[in-house]
Amino acid sequence: MGEWALRIDDCLARMMAIPGAQRVTLVDCASGLAVASAGRDDHVERVDQHVDAAGATEVVRSVLGSAALSATPDGDDVEEIIVCGADGYHLLALTGPDLDGHLFVHLVVDREKGNLALARLRMQGLVQEMAIR
Numbered sequence: 001m002g003e004w005a006l007r008i009d010d011c012l013a014r015m016m017a018i019p020g021a022q023r024v025t026l027v028d029c030a031s032g033l034a035v036a037s038a039g040r041d042d043h044v045e046r047v048d049q050h051v052d053a054a055g056a057t058e059v060v061r062s063v064l065g066s067a068a069l070s071a072t073p074d075g076d077d078v079e080e081i082i083v084c085g086a087d088g089y090h091l092l093a094l095t096g097p098d099l100d101g102h103l104f105v106h107l108v109v110d111r112e113k114g115n116l117a118l119a120r121l122r123m124q125g126l127v128q129e130m131a132i133r
Contacts, residue, residue: 011130012038015107018122020114022088025052025106026130029094032057035103056106059083060092080120089116093127105130 008026015024016038023039034053063069063081070077083090091107105127109119 008036008130009038011126012036015105015123015126016040018107018109018114018119020088020110020112020119022108022110023047023052024108025049025056027053027056027104027106029057029060029102029104052106056090056092056104059090060094060104080124082116082120085111087111089114089119091119091123093123095127095130103130 012024012026015021021040023037025037026035027033028035032054034049037049037052059081064078079094081092081094083092088111089109091109092104093107094104095102105123107119107123109116
C-alpha cells in the first residue's frame with residue numbers, strides 16, 4: 001500500500017503542475033469519498049476535499065445514469081466529463097467503465113491561467129499512469 005500511495009501522491013503533485021491547476025481530488029466512486037487530494041496554497045476558495053468528492057460523485061453518477069448522455073445503453077463509453085464555469089473548468093476523468101470499485105479524478109483548472117486542451121491531455125496521461133498498478 002505504501003508504494004501505491006507514493007505513486008498517487010506523485011501523480012496528484014504532477015497534476016497540480018498543470019498550468020492553471022487549482023486543486024485535484026482522487027475520489028472513490030462507490031463511497032463518494034476523497035481518497036487523496038492536493039491544492040494550491042494561494043487558492044482563495046477553500047473547499048473541503050470530502051465535500052468536493054461528494055459533489056463530483058453526484059455529477060458522475062448523473063451523467064453515467066443518463067441514457068441521453070451515452071452512446072451505449074450501459075453508459076460505459078463515458079471516459080471524462082468537463083464542466084465549464086465562469087472562472088474555470090472541472091475535469092472529471094474516470095478510471096474505469098462503471099462506478100463500482102473504480103476511482104475518478106476531479107481537477108479544477110483556472111480559466112484565465114490554464115489551457116483546457118493541455119489540461120485534458122496531461123490529466124489523461126496521469127490518470128492512465130495512476131490506473132496501472
